[in-house]
Structures are given as C-alpha cells and as structure tokens.
Amino acid sequence: MKSVVTSAIASADAAGRFPGSADLQAVQGGLQRAAARLEAAEKLNAGIDQVAQEAYDAAFKKYPYLTNAGEAGGDQVKKDKCLRDIKHYLRLINYCLVVGGTGPLDEWGIAGAREVYRSLNLPTAPYVTAMQHTRDRACAPRDMSPQALTEFRSLLDYVINSLS
Numbered sequence: 001m002k003s004v005v006t007s008a009i010a011s012a013d014a015a016g017r018f019p020g021s022a023d024l025q026a027v028q029g030g031l032q033r034a035a036a037r038l039e040a041a042e043k044l045n046a047g048i049d050q051v052a053q054e055a056y057d058a059a060f061k062k063y064p065y066l067t068n069a070g071e072a073g074g075d076q077v078k079k080d081k082c083l084r085d086i087k088h089y090l091r092l093i094n095y096c097l098v099v100g101g102t103g104p105l106d107e108w109g110i111a112g113a114r115e116v117y118r119s120l121n122l123p124t125a126p127y128v129t130a131m132q133h134t135r136d137r138a139c140a141p142r143d144m145s146p147q148a149l150t151e152f153r154s155l156l157d158y159v160i161n162s163l164s
Contacts, residue, residue, distance in 0.1 A: 002103030004030030030100045036147035041097035043144045044090065044152065052087040054137065055130035059086075062129050072122045086130050093155045102158055110162045124163045131160045 002010075008023040019027075044051065059082070060066060066073040073079045088109065095104035117124050135156040140146040 002106060003099040003101040005100075006103075007101060033147070033151060034100060036145065037097040037100060037151045040144055040148035040152040041094050043148065044094050044097070048087060048090055048094070051134055052083060052090055055086050055090075055134045056083045058133035059126035059130040063123075063126050066123075066126060072126070082126070085127065089127070089131065089159055090134070093152070093159065096155050097151060102155070105155070105158060105162070109159070114163060128160050128163050131156050131163075135160070 005027055008019055008027050012019040012023050060073060060079075065071060067079075068074060071078075073082055089105075092104045092109040096102055114124060117127075135153050138144070138149055138152060140149040143149065144152065
C-alpha cells in the first residue's frame with residue numbers, strides 16, 4: 001500500500017539510490033502531520049453515516065433528474081447503491097488519512113472507476129458534487145482542527161479531481 005514512507009523508498013529505489021535527505025524530509029513531514037490525519041480519520045469515522053447522507057442529499061438535489069425511471073437513481077436499489085458508493089469513497093479517504101498516502105484511493109477507488117461508471121452508464125458528476133459538498137461543508141473548529149481539516153480536504157480534492 002502506498003504511504004509517505006513507501007513512496008519515499010520507491011522514489012529512491014527507482015532512481016537507483018538510497019533515500020536521501022529530501023526523501024527523509026518528506027517522510028518526516030508526513031509523520032509530523034500524522035496527528036492531524038488521525039484526528040480527521042477519527043472525526044470522519046464517528047460521523048460517516050451523517051456525512052455520507054448529507055453528501056448523497058446534495059448530489060440528488062443538484063441532479064434531480066437522476067430519480068427519473070431509467071436513470072442512475074431511478075429506484076430505491078439504485079439510490080442505495082449510490083449512498084453505498086459515497087460511503088465507500090469516504091471510507092477510503094479514512095484509510096488514506098490513517099496510512100498517510102493516497103494508496104487506498106488509488107488501488108481501490110480510482111483505478112478504473114471512471115471507466116466502470118461509463119460502462120454502466122453512471123455519471124460521475126453526482127459523486128463529484130457529493131465530495132465537493134463534503135469539502136465545502138466541513139468547518140474548523142466545529143468539525144475538526146484546522147490542520148486536520150486541511151488533510152481531509154486535500155483527499156476530498158484528490159477524489160474530486162480523479163473523478164472529474
């Protein structure tokens with residue numbers, strides 16, 4: 001799994017060298033941000049159902065046509081799958097916060113996701129809207145500390161950019 005440590009080692013290995021001072025500084029920076037990432041992971045975990053539901057509601061509010069028959073949210077089963085997918089992305093963000101890298105998102109959430117959604121004729125825009133709503137709704141200090149919020153938002157932006 002890709003983390004700040006494995007990324008630094010892989011970078012040095014790819015260059016055929018031992019990790020240098022720049023690699024070690026990157027690892028040190030990642031470790032210094034660990035407390036903020038873990039705080040964000042804890043807060044997200046505590047409220048994941050509510051966060052996912054609010055994101056889901058925002059997506060269907062912006063794209064009400066999705067509830068029409070034959071669309072991606074045309075029946076309750078499809079709506080439940082949409083909520084499930086939003087929770088899945090949030091869970092992967094939680095894992096990324098814990099490991100300190102984008103590995104879980106890259107391996108389990110992004111690789112091929114757009115192609116799968118296209119092949120199933122599912123739009124990615126509602127998922128982008130859901131993640132944007134979550135990013136914009138989150139607030140420091142109400143939800144978490146400013147540094148924790150920065151870590152959380154950076155991963156939301158990563159998902160948004162990947163699905164856009």
